[in-house]
Amino acid sequence: MTDEHIEKTKSAIESAGNIPADKKAELLGLLSKLKPAIAKVSQTHREDAQNIARLVEASAQETIRAQKKPEPAKGHLHELKQFVRNFEASHPDLVAFVTEYTGFLSALGI
Numbered sequence: 001m002t003d004e005h006i007e008k009t010k011s012a013i014e015s016a017g018n019i020p021a022d023k024k025a026e027l028l029g030l031l032s033k034l035k036p037a038i039a040k041v042s043q044t045h046r047e048d049a050q051n052i053a054r055l056v057e058a059s060a061q062e063t064i065r066a067q068k069k070p071e072p073a074k075g076h077l078h079e080l081k082q083f084v085r086n087f088e089a090s091h092p093d094l095v096a097f098v099t100e101y102t103g104f105l106s107a108l109g110i
Helices: 002-015 021-042 046-064 070-087 092-107
Strands: none
Touching (some): 002 021, 002 046, 021 046, 021 092, 046 070, 070 092
């Protein structure tokens, strides 16, 4: 299920017309880093990994919307950051990639 969320997110980003090509490429690169980190978490914490993937998807969907809704987007990013803090000791790569991802989306205006 986590792969499905990430692949769905990648497809949505690739087809988004309101994100410049260079930012799209960077965002897709971040998702490529996140995918194996989430997969690693899913080996021991399947439900948590699904929630992380769901939050990644939801935050990306807010990013590609033509009319952005900043409050839900900020809520998704905040929830995602809070959620992965539980894995700071056991999965530091995941935390680093999510921090980079949420920072990037914030820089895009989310």
